Amino acid sequence: MAGTAGTAGPRLCRRLEGEAARAVLANADTLLFDCDGVLWRGDTAISGAPAALGRLAAAGKRLCYVTNNSGRTRVAYTEKLRRLGFPPAEPRHIFGTAFCAARYLRQALPPGAAAYVLGGPALAAELEAVGIPHLGPGPAALPGPAPADWAKAPLDPAVRAVLVGFDEHFSYAKLCQALRYLLQNPDCLLVGTNRDHRLPLEGGAAIPGTGCLVKAVETAAQREAFIVGKPNRFMFDCVASEFQVDPARTIMVGDRLDTDILMGNSCGLTTLLTLTGVTALDEVQAHLDSDCPARHSLVPDYYVDSIADLLPALGE
Amino acid sequence: MAGTAGTAGPRLCRRLEGEAARAVLANADTLLFDCDGVLWRGDTAISGAPAALGRLAAAGKRLCYVTNNSGRTRVAYTEKLRRLGFPPAEPRHIFGTAFCAARYLRQALPPGAAAYVLGGPALAAELEAVGIPHLGPGPAALPGPAPADWAKAPLDPAVRAVLVGFDEHFSYAKLCQALRYLLQNPDCLLVGTNRDHRLPLEGGAAIPGTGCLVKAVETAAQREAFIVGKPNRFMFDCVASEFQVDPARTIMVGDRLDTDILMGNSCGLTTLLTLTGVTALDEVQAHLDSDCPARHSLVPDYYVDSIADLLPALGE
Numbered sequence: 001m002a003g004t005a006g007t008a009g010p011r012l013c014r015r016l017e018g019e020a021a022r023a024v025l026a027n028a029d030t031l032l033f034d035c036d037g038v039l040w041r042g043d044t045a046i047s048g049a050p051a052a053l054g055r056l057a058a059a060g061k062r063l064c065y066v067t068n069n070s071g072r073t074r075v076a077y078t079e080k081l082r083r084l085g086f087p088p089a090e091p092r093h094i095f096g097t098a099f100c101a102a103r104y105l106r107q108a109l110p111p112g113a114a115a116y117v118l119g120g121p122a123l124a125a126e127l128e129a130v131g132i133p134h135l136g137p138g139p140a141a142l143p144g145p146a147p148a149d150w151a152k153a154p155l156d157p158a159v160r161a162v163l164v165g166f167d168e169h170f171s172y173a174k175l176c177q178a179l180r181y182l183l184q185n186p187d188c189l190l191v192g193t194n195r196d197h198r199l200p201l202e203g204g205a206a207i208p209g210t211g212c213l214v215k216a217v218e219t220a221a222q223r224e225a226f227i228v229g230k231p232n233r234f235m236f237d238c239v240a241s242e243f244q245v246d247p248a249r250t251i252m253v254g255d256r257l258d259t260d261i262l263m264g265n266s267c268g269l270t271t272l273l274t275l276t277g278v279t280a281l282d283e284v285q286a287h288l289d290s291d292c293p294a295r296h297s298l299v300p301d302y303y304v305d306s307i308a309d310l311l312p313a314l315g316e
Numbered sequence: 317m318a319g320t321a322g323t324a325g326p327r328l329c330r331r332l333e334g335e336a337a338r339a340v341l342a343n344a345d346t347l348l349f350d351c352d353g354v355l356w357r358g359d360t361a362i363s364g365a366p367a368a369l370g371r372l373a374a375a376g377k378r379l380c381y382v383t384n385n386s387g388r389t390r391v392a393y394t395e396k397l398r399r400l401g402f403p404p405a406e407p408r409h410i411f412g413t414a415f416c417a418a419r420y421l422r423q424a425l426p427p428g429a430a431a432y433v434l435g436g437p438a439l440a441a442e443l444e445a446v447g448i449p450h451l452g453p454g455p456a457a458l459p460g461p462a463p464a465d466w467a468k469a470p471l472d473p474a475v476r477a478v479l480v481g482f483d484e485h486f487s488y489a490k491l492c493q494a495l496r497y498l499l500q501n502p503d504c505l506l507v508g509t510n511r512d513h514r515l516p517l518e519g520g521a522a523i524p525g526t527g528c529l530v531k532a533v534e535t536a537a538q539r540e541a542f543i544v545g546k547p548n549r550f551m552f553d554c555v556a557s558e559f560q561v562d563p564a565r566t567i568m569v570g571d572r573l574d575t576d577i578l579m580g581n582s583c584g585l586t587t588l589l590t591l592t593g594v595t596a597l598d599e600v601q602a603h604l605d606s607d608c609p610a611r612h613s614l615v616p617d618y619y620v621d622s623i624a625d626l627l628p629a630l631g632e
């Protein structure tokens with residue numbers, strides 16, 4: 001058990017407990033945590049999760065947070081972790097899609113180029129932090145009663161990217177402007193923070209996720225967006241460019257197979273599924289039983305009911 | 317040339333002119349016209365189109381209008397035809413997706429069931445005309461600042477269908493309500509008027525089409541919508557249930573390959589492409605040259621630069 005299961009034979013989604021849990025954790029320097037459904041649900045910490053992360057930090061592990069949520073800045077995440085009793089984190093340990101999207105655009109855009117943003121204040125703040133001018137956040141109205149008016153609203157000639165994140169003010173008016181920027185300049189980038197189709201709320205309710213808005217823009221533009229978030233390895237590359245991380249000594253902990261686990265497996269990490277979020281074990285079984293090789297990349301190395309189950313393996 | 321080209325060998329997209337034009341028209345009892353890009357662009361008739369339709373009507377042909385646009389009622393179409401100088405049409409000759417969607421829901425829903433509508437006044441009016449209660453048209457605001465509030469907005473228990481048409485007031489708030497209706501009741505129908513991804517405007521500009529909104533809802537719900545409009549044969553079935561039409565003696569005239577021509581070919585009609593709309597001849601050639609059999613169903617039997625080119629064949 002000294003090697004990572006991720007590189008030693010097929011992934012079988014074994015329960016991580018006892019001696020195996022001690023060995024897997026001993027072999028890891030870095031743990032990457034998805035947040036919602038793993039550390040907390042809404043505004044409530046998963047019971048035992050703060051204690052488990054406290055012991056991991058005390059054992060000298062590097063803890064990073066890798067989330068597709070584009071609704072919070074890095075600083076806001078450090079505050080939420082502190083408020084819910086998790087060990088202290090610095091902004092540099094937080095990799096949300098607002099930050100990663102800004103980082104991507106900083107690399108991809110020429111100096112002075114601006115972004116038209118379907119998204120909220122966090123996305124705007126992270127763009128500002130890397131010096132990218134932006135427009136779009138907040139409500140927008142159609143500039144007149146007729147379609148001919150809509151196609152005449154002013155366009156900022158500096159815009160060279162359309163960035164789609166979570167936007168509660170998403171509207172036909174914004175979709176229209178996004179399309180016009182993309183048609184006006186064939187080199188205009190189309191970037192989405194993630195493809196999550198729903199955001200689960202406490203009590204089983206759900207609201208539409210950013211993936212719905214990305215699809216609307218992609219359909220209008222007839223172009224595929226570059227997606228910053230998991231399962232794209234760009235999120236892991238962001239971590240790896242900030243810290244010295246050895247994939248073979250890194251564990252990705254998440255509750256979603258098609259984002260967290262797929263990214264972890266693609267990047268050669270050890271993958272650990274928690275059942276406190278959106279996934280039930282029978283979904284994994286269906287992938288394991290499938291003849292389709294692509295579905296095997298959705299199977300984690302290990303699972304736990306909750307990351308609190310790691311506490312015994314982290315005891316004195 | 318007495319039979320229809322649609323059933324006599326491969327479709328080759330030949331120019332319809334001279335003796336062939338006279339023979340094809342003589343063999344037809346009914347012509348189905350797409351509107352925008354075929355009869356008019358925006359608010360301007362295609363030059364010569366009213367005269368061509370006038371002669372077809374005088375020759376005793378049945379003229380029907382089959383449009384994916386959900387933004388006008390049947391009555392509004394008859395008025396537009398009259399205003400632009402086309403021969404008089406009755407509402408029963410107009411098959412728009414607002415009318416056809418109402419007709420579909422009238423068949424599919426139990427008595428008293430209501431529809432949640434992403435769409436405009438025309439969609440609402442056609443639903444009222446068939447006695448389906450509806451809610452949704454017009455602007456909607458999110459019912460509070462936090463996601464937990466959004467998932468608590470009241471839902472009408474009578475709603476058994478979500479209908480997505482063109483909606484300039486489309487918003488995240490409406491997407492959220494649509495998802496909640498679809499999640500609340502697994503039997504709730506999801507119906508879209510069409511998948512057109514853009515609406516072309518005069519001068520080469522374009523605005524997002526209903527297909528973008530349908531995709532957003534489908535992505536949230538993770539369900540495929542039933543699409544009323546072309547290329548679905550439901551539109552032709554609506555015509556055929558209103559009139560005695562023989563597919564072998566019917567011509568579908570349109571400017572879009574993936575809607576007009578595909579539906580016409582699927583239903584065994586003779587298909588005629590006009591180049592006054594969104595399609596150029598080289599797109600047809602690419603389909604003709606393709607090895608993929610599915611692409612051959614996008615090739616029309618015939619083309620004309622404009623339906624005004626039929627005038628000589630319709631002379632005395």
